[in-house]
Every structure is written in structure tokens, then in C-alpha cells.
Amino acid sequence: MLLVLVYSTDESLASSVLRDLRHIEIAPGVAVTWEQEEKVGRILGAAKRKLIERWEAEGSGPSLEYAVLKLTDEQYNAVRHMVRRALDERASALAGELRRLAADMRRGKGRVQELKARFRRLASAVAELNEASARLDIHTSALAELNEAYREANAEYLKLK
Incomplete structure (x- = not known):
């Protein structure tokens, strides 16, 4: 299991990042997923690239921070x-x-x-x-x-x- 933490100054951005993952959201921006770590990384990386493109095009935009933690059985x-x-x-x-x-x-x-x-x-x-x-x-x-x-x-x- 993976614990995914996503924070953004734009709540819809955080939601859209999680929408691409099969997960259960336990709090806003905090989700547990059973997806492979590589897939989670690809999805988060794609969201980051889109945000960078938005910043380059508009000159500003929301922030995006995330972390992915692999849970041991005890932690899960x-x-x-x-x-x-x-x-x-x-x-x-x-x-x-x-x-x-x-x-x-x-x-x-x-x-x-x-x-x-x-x-x-x-x-x-x-x-x-x-x-x-x-x-x-x-x-x-x-x-x-x-x-x-x-x-x-x-x-x-x-x-x-």
C-alpha cells in the first residue's frame, strides 16, 4: 500500500491529481492506494509537468506539493x-x-x-x-x-x- 499526500493552493488541482489514481481518500489530499509505485510516480510527474507548463504560459499558478510513502503492513x-x-x-x-x-x-x-x-x-x-x-x-x-x-x-x- 502507498500513502499519497497531495497539497495545492488550488483544491481542484489536488483533487484532479488524485482522480487519476485508484484510491481511498482518508482526508482532503491524503489517500491510500494499491497502485504500483511507478504508476503513482508517473501520474504525479504528469501533474507536475502540466503545472509547470501552466506557469510558463501564464506566468503564475497554484503550488503543488506531494509525497508518496510506502506503507509496511504495520503502518497500514x-x-x-x-x-x-x-x-x-x-x-x-x-x-x-x-x-x-x-x-x-x-x-x-x-x-x-x-x-x-x-x-x-x-x-x-x-x-x-x-x-x-x-x-x-x-x-x-x-x-x-x-x-x-x-x-x-x-x-x-x-x-x-
């Missing part, structure tokens, strides 16, 4: 409860969105194409969380509820014409 276990909490919060929020979507599909609220697009976006997020759960070896009741909400929304999705 020390932050595991924070990872679990972040994973649970994301799973609970996503389960709520899926339940609202299933209700909208049952009532026919919205155009079919919009409902399908929402479902595909949410299904992708569910797959990402399930991958994170497996990679981080964290299985909680919130994830079980998420998968139940997904099955409910999928059943309604399959009924759409």
Missing part, C-alpha cells in the same frame, strides 16, 4: 480504521444514491436515457468501491448494504425500455 494497520471509515462513508452515500435512482426508475421520473446513464455512472462507482474493498481487505456492513442497493437498482434498470 495503523491507518486501516481511517480507510475503513472513508470506505464506509462512500459506500453509504453511494447506496443512498442507488436507492433514490431505483425509486426514480420505478416511478418513471426522468427520461429513460438519463436514468440509464445515471445507473451506469453509479454502477462504475460501485465496481470501484468493491475493488477497493478487495484490494484493501476491508469488508463492512456498509459495503453489503451498497451491494444490496446495487442489486435493487439493477433490477429496476433491467425493466427500463
